[in-house]
Amino acid sequence: MVEEIGRTADGNIIINVGPQHPATHGVLHLVITINGETIIKVEPHLGYIHRSIEKMCESLTYRQFIYVTSRMDYLSSHINNHACALCVENGLQVEVPARAQVIRVLMDELTRIASHELWWGAMAMDLGAFTPFFHAFRERETINDIMEETCGARLTMNYMVPGGVMQDIHPNFQQRVKDFIKLYKSKISEYDELVTGNIIFQNRMKGVGYLSPEDAVSFGVSGPPARGSGVSCDTRKTYPYEIYNQLQFDEILETGGDSFARYMVRIREMNQSIKIIEQLIDNIPEGDFQAKTKAVLKLPKGEFLQKVETARGQFGVYIVSEGGTTPYRIKFRSPGFSNLSALDHMARGSKLGDLVAMMGTLDLVIPDIDR
């Protein structure tokens, strides 16, 4: 898993971490130059899970291509689908019913909590604490059950379609979400007791992987890693889509710039998502869940862009249309790719053991980086 593959001219050792390494959460291959325990250089090698999703989308229609994006950042599949649906709606000039908009935002925020919870468990597991993983999965399981009941799947839902959502919410949906909020509020203190306050955890996180705001901007880092450095970049605030501009929630900013700041951003973001859900869950308007659209969607000739805030950062969809039923070109801007690019800069000069803490707080999902 970690093996020496050579030496540089000045005697530094080059080692491989991955592609099969438990701490990389997938097939991420890092070629690291070390001097003793100190990292000189980190080179991510990508391509192990490349599926040419952008090229695939060019042969799929505007209804069909959305499901593929669930396979990119599979932990925020709803939000990826949402971006694609919004982008197609931009082109079609479709007015989405209010009910569908509220359902979409609710699903987005549930996804965000589920994603952050899985990250929290995996993060603690990277640093050697195994139990938090199961605590996180207990709450996440409740969200998965809600998703399963309404969308029919637990991970790759394909629930957002151009014009609205695929099916109406399940009659139990509101009650189950309320039950989840109650459960979440009773259990969230455990997260702080088990991990946040733990002295071993704090010492391994604080001051590790410092990323200055200037560097965060220049590397194109977005999402919780950038907000941990104090860069205000929440797409829900800066470029509000759907109904986010009518909602009361705070953009979480930390100024530490280290792994602990990024950790705290995510923990506090979960509370904000709960706040959004609480505002909406009793106020789902009546009406259609899907706008009437034509059976065959044709986007007018032009270029369409939509950005959304996924659990990992800013996700963008860029469609170039020639007026046909399939896109001429699709470009996805995935947050994980840019966030990974800052890893080399963060890791230089720190110890090899801290690399895991940095990668953990970047919350890398490899199929998102390498699509």
Add this chain to the structure above:
Amino acid sequence: MDKNSNSKNNSSSPSSGGGLVQYIKDVFNGVKSLLVGLRRTMYYFTHHKEIITEQYPDNRATLVFPERFKGEVVMTHDENNEHACTGCTACELACPNATIKIITKFDVSPEGKKKKAIDKFVYHLELCTMCNLCIVACPTDAIKMAQTFEHSVYNRADLTKILNKPGSKIREGVE
């Protein structure tokens, strides 16, 4: 990029403070934080009712799946072995992965009129991503998602299924 950007000097870690009093304080707080975590661990150690793990193969008989769970595409047949598929290929066109292939034939009615009907509704489960687009596209609700999930087989060919049952025909009145 400079190597010193990762200095630990700006760390606010409890152990980086100075002085003996601070040191003892840090040790005390550190031990306390570990005990707080251990208290939570012991709570779950002694409260077995909080365990929510499902013992999967053992509870197979009592497993309940939501009705919308997307496990596999099936064609609904009624008690007369009749289905509602007209062979319009809307699902075939909606599918992103060429999972569905409809082979049609012409039925000859007793009056000598020719009518298009499905011969085989071929469904490749191995290509299916359970995106639900075919179900939404179907104008006659002939197909639906089943709640099965144990799809492992020894032979890849077993995953190619013919959804219309042998001898089945289209229900009267479905156009």
